[in-house]
Amino acid sequence: MNNQASNGWNSAHATNVPIPSQFGTQQANTHYGQQQQVAFSHKQYTPYRQENGQQVGLNHQINQHHFQQQYGQYGQHYTKQGAPQYAQQVSAPHEQQGFPQYYSQIPPQPLQQPPFPPLQAPLQAPPPLQAPPPLQPSVSIPPVVQTPYNFPKYTAINVGYPNLALITEVNEGSPPVYFCNDFLTAEECDALIRAGQSGGFQQSPVVSDDNDLNLTNVSNLASAAKPQVSNVRTSTTIYLDRADTPSIVNKVAAITGQTVQQCELPQVAQYLSSQKYDAHFDAFDVTTVNGKAFCANGGQRIATVLIYLNDVSEGGRTNFPLANWRADIEAGTYNPLDGGSFPKGSRGVSVKPKRGACVVFFPSYNLYDSSGNKVGVQLDPLALHQAEPAVDIKYVSQIWVREGAYAGVPSVRLASPIN
Ligand SMILES: O=C(O)CCC(=O)C(=O)O
């Protein structure tokens, strides 16, 4: 993977900061009495690019203008003064839900070596930048102001959906992650796995948002954002038609409170032993060229529904390493966008695959202007997550929900729909 993107974007740290292969470890106190050392890659958290000598892009747009204010507001959304549905969820911890074995506050296994080769110093100066296209008004992000209590930061989902439970401590700085037992039936899970096996899994593509920091999981992009194969994501995938999976997309619409038309094509992904998907975001930075191309079809991703299709006894957990960072973010000691050391006491959340269960989370969050009007939907850096390398074979189905209607072409059609 190139550190210097061909379009003049300045890959993070390419000229300024040497990237240690891992820049810190943390001692994590776990809920269940275990302790693990966790190492994180610096690179994923510090996206920026330069235009005309100015630092712009995600780091600038979010970090300087929004980040501290935004995270300072989490508490307002999730206190009893704020959105009551979240406050209730916070007070209904997972222990009461009867399935503590499927997720834990054990932090992730040590992350894989970042996919980027060690940088050789000295680096070439980047070529002169092309005059960047001016940002369209529709994608420029105004400063985020105090969000009124009654405007949710995240897209509202159907928190009354059966078995849906919040598994993160959502308050100042932790993203909400929900877990839902028995979201699909065993028959639906098996039918999806069979569809993948007979449909011919292909290596799962990723797309970069120009600076190689956000290798996300997409299909059917505009030409500006060609999917590519990367060792960040080594699983194999098929794309199904929504018409062939009516019961499944209807459940996704119901759990998220959105429409079937907003659902991307259901994917089925297979992870053989050691296959994985390194830490990434599912949403796009809407200030980038590829981010705009990505959003041209249906808008930003507002919710991820990740369904586990089989039971997995070892490996393959989904980690959210930035979940439950409350105290650290409050204290200003950690900002995922400008790196810095990982403070002690952080936990993260890991979800163990369980057949039929799903996780629901928010790859992006809403931006509002001073009058409370929604003015955009931007990638949430706290929604960083990864699929740990599989030990046992693992099957998942991922369905993303967009802001608007999404159109896509499946890689396979089924002889008969999964009902
Ligand atoms: O397989 C997993 O656990 C996570 C998959 C994922 O994050 C993705 O496909 O975007």
Ligand SMILES: [Fe+2]
């Ligand atoms: Fe993902």
